[in-house]
Amino acid sequence: MEVLNDFYRVAENPYEYSRELKKSGKRIIGYFCSYTPEEIISASGVHPIRLFGTGGDITLADSHLQPYCCSLVRGALEEALEGRLDFLDGTVFPHTCDSIQRLSDIWRLNTNFGFFADVVLPVKLNTESSREYFADILKKFRLDLERGLGVTITDDKLKTAITRYNNIRRSLKALYEMHSKEPGILSGRDLWAVTRASMIMERDDLLVKLSLLKEALKKGGRSGKSEGKKRLVLAGSVCDHPNVYTIIEDSGGVVVWDDLCTGSRYFEGTIEENGNPVESIAARYAERLVCPAKHLSNTARGDNIVRIVKKHDAGGVVFLLLKFCDPHDFDYPYMKEFLDRENIPSMLLEVEDSLPSEAQLKTRFETFIHML
Amino acid sequence: MAGEAQEKEKRKMKSAKKMRDIMTNYYIEAKTAGETGKKVAWITSGGPVEPLIAMDVIPVYPENHGAMIGASKMGGELCERAEELGYSGDICSYARSDIGCSLVDGGPIGGLPKPDMLICCNNICGTVLKWYEVQARYYDIPLFIFDTPFCHTEYADEAKKYVRKQIDEYTGFLEGVCGKKFDHDRIKEVGRLSVEGQQLWQEVLDTAMNKPSPMTCFDAFFFLALIVTLRGTQETIDFYRDLLEEMRGRVAEGISAIPNERYRLLWDNLPIWYRIKWLSEKFASHDACLVADTYTSAWCGSLKYMDENNFLDSMAEGYTRIYLNIGVDEMIKIVLEMVDKYDVDGFVMHSNRSCKPYSLGQYDIQRAVQREKGIPSLIIESHMVDERSFSESQTETRIDAFMEMIRQKK
Ligand code: SF4
Ligand code: SF4
Numbered sequence: 155m156e157v158l159n160d161f162y163r164v165a166e167n168p169y170e171y172s173r174e175l176k177k178s179g180k181r182i183i184g185y186f187c188s189y190t191p192e193e194i195i196s197a198s199g200v201h202p203i204r205l206f207g208t209g210g211d212i213t214l215a216d217s218h219l220q221p222y223c224c225s226l227v228r229g230a231l232e233e234a235l236e237g238r239l240d241f242l243d244g245t246v247f248p249h250t251c252d253s254i255q256r257l258s259d260i261w262r263l264n265t266n267f268g269f270f271a272d273v274v275l276p277v278k279l280n281t282e283s284s285r286e287y288f289a290d291i292l293k294k295f296r297l298d299l300e301r302g303l304g305v306t307i308t309d310d311k312l313k314t315a316i317t318r319y320n321n322i323r324r325s326l327k328a329l330y331e332m333h334s335k336e337p338g339i340l341s342g343r344d345l346w347a348v349t350r351a352s353m354i355m356e357r358d359d360l361l362v363k364l365s366l367l368k369e370a371l372k373k374g375g376r377s378g379k380s381e382g383k384k385r386l387v388l389a390g391s392v393c394d395h396p397n398v399y400t401i402i403e404d405s406g407g408v409v410v411w412d413d414l415c416t417g418s419r420y421f422e423g424t425i426e427e428n429g430n431p432v433e434s435i436a437a438r439y440a441e442r443l444v445c446p447a448k449h450l451s452n453t454a455r456g457d458n459i460v461r462i463v464k465k466h467d468a469g470g471v472v473f474l475l476l477k478f479c480d481p482h483d484f485d486y487p488y489m490k491e492f493l494d495r496e497n498i499p500s501m502l503l504e505v506e507d508s509l510p511s512e513a514q515l516k517t518r519f520e521t522f523i524h525m526l
Numbered sequence: 527m528a529g530e531a532q533e534k535e536k537r538k539m540k541s542a543k544k545m546r547d548i549m550t551n552y553y554i555e556a557k558t559a560g561e562t563g564k565k566v567a568w569i570t571s572g573g574p575v576e577p578l579i580a581m582d583v584i585p586v587y588p589e590n591h592g593a594m595i596g597a598s599k600m601g602g603e604l605c606e607r608a609e610e611l612g613y614s615g616d617i618c619s620y621a622r623s624d625i626g627c628s629l630v631d632g633g634p635i636g637g638l639p640k641p642d643m644l645i646c647c648n649n650i651c652g653t654v655l656k657w658y659e660v661q662a663r664y665y666d667i668p669l670f671i672f673d674t675p676f677c678h679t680e681y682a683d684e685a686k687k688y689v690r691k692q693i694d695e696y697t698g699f700l701e702g703v704c705g706k707k708f709d710h711d712r713i714k715e716v717g718r719l720s721v722e723g724q725q726l727w728q729e730v731l732d733t734a735m736n737k738p739s740p741m742t743c744f745d746a747f748f749f750l751a752l753i754v755t756l757r758g759t760q761e762t763i764d765f766y767r768d769l770l771e772e773m774r775g776r777v778a779e780g781i782s783a784i785p786n787e788r789y790r791l792l793w794d795n796l797p798i799w800y801r802i803k804w805l806s807e808k809f810a811s812h813d814a815c816l817v818a819d820t821y822t823s824a825w826c827g828s829l830k831y832m833d834e835n836n837f838l839d840s841m842a843e844g845y846t847r848i849y850l851n852i853g854v855d856e857m858i859k860i861v862l863e864m865v866d867k868y869d870v871d872g873f874v875m876h877s878n879r880s881c882k883p884y885s886l887g888q889y890d891i892q893r894a895v896q897r898e899k900g901i902p903s904l905i906i907e908s909h910m911v912d913e914r915s916f917s918e919s920q921t922e923t924r925i926d927a928f929m930e931m932i933r934q935k936k
Contacts, residue, residue, distance in 0.1 A: 217889055218887075218889050218890060219886055219889070220877055220879075220885060220886065220888075220889075220907075222616065222879045222882075223882065223886055249675070249676055250652075251652050252651050252652045252653065252882040252883040252886070253882055253886060255652075255676055255678075255883065256854065256882065256883060256886035256887045257886075258678060259678060259853045259854035259855065259887055259890075260854065260886075260887060260890055262678070262679075262853075262855075263854060263855060263890060264890070272676075272678045272679070274675040274676050274677075274678070274682070274685065276673055276675070276688070277648050277652070277655060277671065277673045278671045278673050281695065283688055283691040283692060283695065284673060284688070286688070287675075287684060287685070287687070287688035290684040290687070290688070291675075291682075291684050291685075293684075294682065294684055446656065447652055447655075449655055449659065449671055452659050452662045452663050452669065453663065477616065478616050480616075480617055480618070480652065480653055480656065480882065481652065481656060483613065483614040483616065483617050484613070484617060484621075484653075484656030484657065484659070484660065485656070486612055486613075486614075487611050487612035487613055488660070488663060490612060502612075504614075
């Protein structure tokens with residue numbers, strides 16, 4: 155499947171890709187977190203890419219952030235200070251956790267990428283006034299973008315962007331579903347590369363590539379065997395470690411679905427195409443699968459993980475948590491308890507910027523998978 | 527010897543005992559609420575408490591309780607209980623010790639009274655949201671979230687409208703849980719008392735501008751309890767009036783907080799509750815008085831937005847723009863003002879692993895203070911109520927080196 159290479163190229167070298175795109179005349183805005191209303195950025199004609207931090211050493215960021223801050227936040231600042239994000243024309247910070255909140259300040263005071271905006275979203279999503287505020291703050295963001303970038307964002311452009319993103323999300327979900335049904339057609343790593351590239355690649359080009367991939371898969375896809383493999387769900391914030399998928403597969407398991415902000419939380423939920431565009435965008439973000447930094451109900455995430463496991467006929471859950479991530483650390487015990495109640499086994503893997511050794515990981519996964 | 531004891535006696539704060547009595551009574555009342563038929567609400571330290579008082583609900587502050595747990599050095603043990611449930615040792619130690627305490631009714635006062643409702647205001651952090659969700663599941667009671675959008679650079683009109691609406695939702699919520707109408711006359715009175723209490727607290731803190739200072743920030747950490755827990759009551763006003771008088775009396779008589787104040791320092795972040803005495807003695811042995819801090823002033827820092835004649839409306843802004851809910855550059859401004867106001871020679875920053883919104887950004891604040899004011903600074907790291915991670919010898923060495931630097935500069 156030739157087309158997979160395109161996804162890998164972008165997923166593995168996002169900055170190289172972004173620089174090329176920049177050369178072709180595109181302006182680029184970097185963003186954090188899956189609550190960023192990408193549709194509005196996209197409608198402004200500027201290209202949004204998600205920033206993921208770094209796998210490399212962190213040195214410069216150490217003079218701004220304590221070692222007890224998560225590696226995602228420290229890594230992102232490192233990239234900025236090292237000059238590796240020189241292609242950016244701006245950055246957008248949606249309000250999520252306490253660490254991103256402070257990163258936004260430190261970023262604003264120590265970097266200079268041009269456009270800068272905080273999108274201070276509500277923290278609760280289950281009341282009328284919070285949803286109204288959500289829409290109000292996106293309207294403000296639209297104005298900020300127009301003013302800051304010197305563009306006009308018409309309703310028509312917004313509607314085009316909404317359709318574009320609905321298509322992207324639907325395609326990603328369809329891929330996930332095909333993979334869940336028949337996990338051998340793609341490796342977990344492939345799917346990782348596709349989803350990651352989706353947050354970086356030029357979006358119209360992305361749509362073409364996604365449909366090419368779908369066609370290729372209909373013709374058969376990879377011929378990997380998945381019979382006898384234990385079906386697992388991966389839960390956490392982001393997965394920056396494609397090796398995790400490979401090691402799980404080598405240990406006799408396969409990830410069939412996830413609850414990640416770089417996975418299902420990114421693509422679940424479509425936007426109403428016929429309403430007031432900004433209000434419809436806000437509604438989708440308020441209704442999508444919730445992240446632990448937001449409040450939908452006291453049990454939304456626990457109920458959801460159980461639902462995912464059942465729906466995808468999985469035998470267990472791997473929690474992949476970043477060390478020093480407060481929101482996820484708070485949710486882990488109760489989500490595990492909800493799973494325990496249903497007799498669904500789970501294991502916790504806490505990672506910092508790098509994974510434990512492959513041998514050690516393999517032993518842990520094998521032990522867990524044997525238990526299922 | 528006798529002289530030294532006399533000296534010590536002279537320096538003792540007379541108001542301390544009264545304060546202990548008030549707090550004891552307050553906790554007795556809260557713990558016997560079941561018998562008196564009063565409802566109990568757990569509320570976050572920066573939360574809008576006045577509507578609770580107007581509704582005769584007893585507000586209880588898990589964070590104040592956390593401070594007591596820390597001061598009694600019981601934090602480590604209770605945090606461990608939470609860790610056994612799967613909570614990470616890296617999260618806020620107030621939250622961990624509270625979650626642990628709910629299980630075992632442990633701690634210095636045998637646990638907090640069970641809540642009838644939870645009021646969570648995220649103007650201090652996102653941690654409280656997660657923590658209160660945990661408790662809402664555990665006690666299976668209603669949770670009201672008062673959502674105060676973060677003010678990086680502005681208090682946007684959109685936020686203003688949203689927060690104001692939530693005040694009505696809040697009073698509606700209280701009407702539902704309490705089964706009675708919200709008393710709009712009473713809230714005016716409570717609001718007036720709240721504002722007056724905050725003004726008095728600010729005046730108490732201001733007495734530290736005197737040289738030598740009649741109080742240290744360690745005293746402020748102690749006397750803070752009332753403005754946190756009983757804000758909006760006459761009792762608080764009476765108490766702080768007496769305390770202010772005591773402080774002014776000390777100034778008039780030349781009674782200083784530490785025996786030989788030669789250096790004046792500013793403290794940043796929450797206290798290290800289990801090391802307060804040790805730290806204050808340590809600094810005093812260097813003739814250094816920590817005269818002020820960024821923490822205790824957070825309960826009066828919003829006064830400029832509050833209007834006692836229009837309390838409910840102005841409260842929206844006051845509670846949203848508190849010290850922890852603003853951008854790092856705004857914090858820098860406030861710290862720089864404090865350096866001048868209290869005329870300090872050095873800056874002590876507690877890098878608090880428990881509290882990311884307070885601690886991340888400190889390095890930038892530190893640099894700004896060094897750049898603008900040229901005074902030395904020191905960073906001490908801890909988890910404020912989890913004594914297990916604290917390194918006394920390392921901290922001691924660093925304090926000694928820091929004081930040496932200050933001595934050389936002055
Ligand atoms: S949610 Fe967690 S992983 Fe994500 S930035 Fe915040 S602390 Fe880091
Ligand atoms: S110490 Fe910090 S993290 Fe903990 S409750 Fe207070 S403000 Fe939140």
